[in-house]
Amino acid sequence: MKYAMIVKEIEKRIADGYLKPGSKLPSIRALSEEFSFSKNTVIKAYQKMEKSHLIYSVPKSGFYVVEDFLFRREGSKEKITIDFLSAGPDKQAMPYLDFQHCINQAIETYKEDMFTYSELQGLYSLREQLADQLQDLQVFTVPERIAVVTGSQQALHLFVSLPFPNGKKNICVEQPTHASFIESLRLQNAVAVGIERTSSGIDLDRLEEIFKHQDIKFFYTVSRFHNPTGNSYTNTEKKRIVELARTYDVYIIEDDYMGDLDPDLKQDPMFAYDTSGRIIYTKSFSKIMLPGLRLGLTVIPETMKKDFLRAKFAADIHTPVLTQGALEIYLKNGMFAAHVKKLRNKYRKKGIILQKAYNEYLPPSATYSGSLSGFYSTIELSNNLKAYQLIDQLKQVNVLVDNAAKMYLPEFKKDNVVRLSVSQVRDEWISAGVQKIAEGIMELIKKKQIMKVF
Ligand SMILES: Cc1ncc(COP(=O)(O)O)c(C=O)c1O
Known part of the structure; x- marks a missing residue:
């Protein structure tokens, strides 16, 4: 059979190291010309190899050799955990080595600061870098409004008990949501009002009812790549939610923990649509850098800064200087x-x-x-x-x-x-x-x- 000849040849090229694990296979057209077989024969060969997990396809890109091809071919019985x-x-994508250099440099730069307590709000020089970087996400702010936190979870946790300028008491939360936030609500005995979030978004009429009648101090929302559903709001939905917050004097805590990963650069965070100063923005460095760094930030309204910083002082005085310094260098060098x-x-x-x-x-x-x-x-x-x-x-x-x-x-x-x-x-x-x-x-x-x- 003709397609079997192609399978054999591709296997040989991989075994000989001519095609490396992870590398792209020749296009269907290229292979059909090389063998003088029809494109359908090549497609059949590729489909056979894909079925037996020797290669895999990426839509609109092509076919690739699996990473563990040789290991499979040698018949190893070792089980893979998916x-x-x-x-x-x-x-495999984490910048350990680059970051190691930044840590070493941060030890040099900030050694004096390690012998004393540092700035409660985070290193000013880091906040300057963060303000620059946030512009890429359509978040325009100044270092004075940014607070560096020990993981964005710290900011979320602190906001649960903080008094808000609207004087309201309850918290509205998407259902389902990020498990640690549920834990924060429970531990601090907060009254939470849930609103269902599905692949088609949330019921905005229901959200309006909640904002209107349930004494909501803030709505906690993960606007993009929601945890756990992975769904994102459209810009129209985001604008409407921001508008409701303004109308009913409700604050929004916008958790943009994965905003950096948005391939659609036309998608804005809710923060970009805020005209009334009611959006509090949080960002994590755990998904894009390393969760072990425990680094995050929040952009807070001027009116809430004093109370927030009191709470941060009571929680841990400040976020470790060493990791802050390393992130600053990483951002400054354009590595981020x-x-x-x-x-x-x-x-x-x-x-x-x-x-x-x-x-x-x-x-x-x-x-x-x-x-x-x-x-x-x-x-x-x-x-x-x-x-x-x-x-x-x-x-x-x-x-x-x-x-x-x-x-x-x-x-x-x-x-x-x-x-x-x-x-x-x-x-x-x-x-x-x-x-x-x-x-x-x-x-x-x-x-x-x-x-x-x-
Ligand atoms: C939606 C969401 N927000 C915030 C966090 C906390 O991130 P950090 O590690 O910055 O505290 C997580 C962690 O998984 C998360 O899923």
Whole structure:
């Protein structure tokens, strides 16, 4: 068979090192000309190799050799774990060495500052760099309004108990949402009012009702690449939410933790539409740099600065100077901008592969969310299936996913949703992982049907 000849030849080229793991394969046209076979024959050969996970495709880009091709061909029995659970950034894409240089330089530059307490609001020289960098995200502000925090979670946690200028008491929160924020609400006995967020956004009439009648001091929202759904608001939705906040004197805490990864540069944060000074912006460096740095920032209205800084003082006096200094140097040297550009492309590629795999393999009874970048997405199972059953089933085939139950307020609780983070899964395993999840769901459906018969 003609297509088998192509498969054999490609395998030989990889084994000889002529085609490296991870590299792009010749285009369909190039190979069809080289072999004088039809394009259909080449497509068939590529499809066969993709089915056996020797190569993988990236829509609108082409076909690539899987990273562990040689290891598979040697017949190793070692099991691979496909980890959709870990929410840290892609380890291979992290700038350890560059950052190590920046840390060393920061020790030199800031050694005197290490012997004393530093600025409560964060190093001014870092805040100047941050104000510059924020412009790339359409956030125009001054260093005086930026506070450096020990991870953006610290700012979120502090805002929960802080008095707000509107004198109101309750907090409105999307459902589901980031689990640590749910924990912050619970630990500080905050009264939380949930509003459902799905792939089609939120019900803006319902949001208006809540703003109007429920004594809301702020609405906590993750405007892009929401955790856990991965969904983003459109600019029109963002404008409308900002308008509602102005009308009903509600503050918004806009958590733009992954804004840097947005491939669509026309998408603005809500902060860009604010005309009444009610948007508080937070940004994390955990997804784009390293979570272990514990570095984040918030842009606060002048009227709230004093209270916020009192709370920050009580929490930890200031964020460590060493990591602040290293980030400042990293930003100043232009390394951050180059790194962000690289990561944006990387996560977009992962997002495209994941969404294609969902579309191709998941049974119609399972609905999925997510966008073409960012880390997170969810799969919602039909009501009679439980997330924990799927998680247990998948563990047996070395696929890890997270239970989204902890991301809901008690009155919104769902026990049939799993969250996937694609950040630490190699491109060539994403599709195979989703296939295993689809098989796991089908297995559960079958078991349920058998139990019904008995
Ligand atoms: C939506 C969201 N906001 C904020 C954070 C906290 O980030 P940081 O590490 O900067 O505290 C996370 C962490 O995963 C998150 O998912």
